[in-house]
Amino acid sequence: MMTRDSFGPHLRLVGMALLWGASWPAGRVIAQNMPPLAAASLRFVLAVMVLLPWMYCAGGFAGLKGWSARRWLGMGAAGATGVFGYASFFLLGLQHVPAGKAALVITLNPVVTLLLAVWLFRERINRVIASGMLLAALGAVVVISHGRPLEILQGAVGTGEALILGCVACWVSYTLIGRWLLTGVDALSATAVTSTVGAVLLLAASLVVEGPAGLAAALHGTWQAWMALLFLAFGATALAYAWYFDGVKALGAGAASGYITLVPVIGVVFSALLLGEEIDASMLVGGAMAVAGTVVMNWGRRPAAAALSTRRVAG
Template structure:
């Protein structure tokens, strides 16, 4: 029995790693037709369309309107609207491989955000070392001594700022939304709904560019929304509930590998030594940050660390 469970756990983990690791490839392809705001709005709406029926079919429902939606709006702004638009904009002139690797450092910025919000003042040596190592990895990827090696400076800045925003969103959710009795899947569906509303407001100002339709871009949107956003959250939820949050968190180490491989194989993106060395340093930094004391107990109701993706 345990072997069967282990196999299913591995299948779920690999599937989620492949889905989330391919996000950056599909963002790049969708950008051939859609502007960043158009792309993110479509992705959010399609993702919510997948998640909402799943929540209600399990007897759940969205939170009642009130202060909780104010927190959801801020979480959606920090965790979806800002970073997803920045990654979509950055990939117009930047590398999807670099985007995936930089995005994998989100847990490092979550630690920083938790410290700023007063959630975690116990900065262990491993946490500090992990954050520093991750930042060094990001600098190596950017390769400021070799201009243009990993894409334009503006694209890398967009990736870094977007990743910082993602980290801040998880810290914010941990402080204001965790422990409110809202199941993780319902929380994800509510956040996608709130983010869709935010992007709808932005559409008249930054989302009315003419579209030049391409089949590959339409396919990319069809994958980004229902699969990479909606289905991925369901799969992540299953990983957390059936295999535990520790297993679920390991997907963070998989998707930068997938994003680099797909960028090179599908898009022909160059992947020089700065990207490889920076990726190793970043993943090592995340592993240090995730190291927990032996007595630590991880709650399955905490915001899913594995959801740290653009």
């Protein structure tokens, strides 16, 4: 029976999925109206302005004194991948592809995350999980290739799709690094520190690549772009990242990533409703395959988890 305490991480992960699903059309609005690196840096600077005071009020600063050099190195790596890398690829990719399609590509996240979690953390896998992983991967391939999967073998992947695949690589790294370094670290502190690292890296990259004019252009962006940016900063970053880290800590990397199944569906729906984006046949077929595959993956995890729990009780 699921208690109130055990239900909490699941509910927060659903909220995370809603916020991240809505982040795709928001990101598309920003990418079309602001320089991407400048906008990404402003997003995380604003988020840190909330996260650091929140962390201070929660007493998180006192715990930083006991962090080892290895933990700080891990935090830096998480900030460089999950914040700097992901945010950069996110807005650069959305300059080239519709938000709904980009959201479907990230169905590869749980597949790649679980594959590496099996190898690195010995998470369990069975035939059902493997079948779901294969189905999800094939669905993502259909979406990326516009319904012509064989063309991927010939290198026919667009610039936007390649950049969104960069998001996948960064997010998988971020999740697995988070799994490694979260022991003894609360979700809020991890989110605040990695966001601060990412904000500094993004700001430096913006000044080097786009120059001061990039930040000036972002600051003078349209009100629609600024509303989207504020949503990304405070909703899809400050709150959703904390909820995601909490889920990784409570449920494990593979299980928490499974909730990203909801993100592409929400992203496609919001993109169609808010931006009027069309949903073509390859998105419908590939998206359905990808989402079904991740659902099968999560369903297949239940017998393994139950068996492990039984053995622990018996032991």
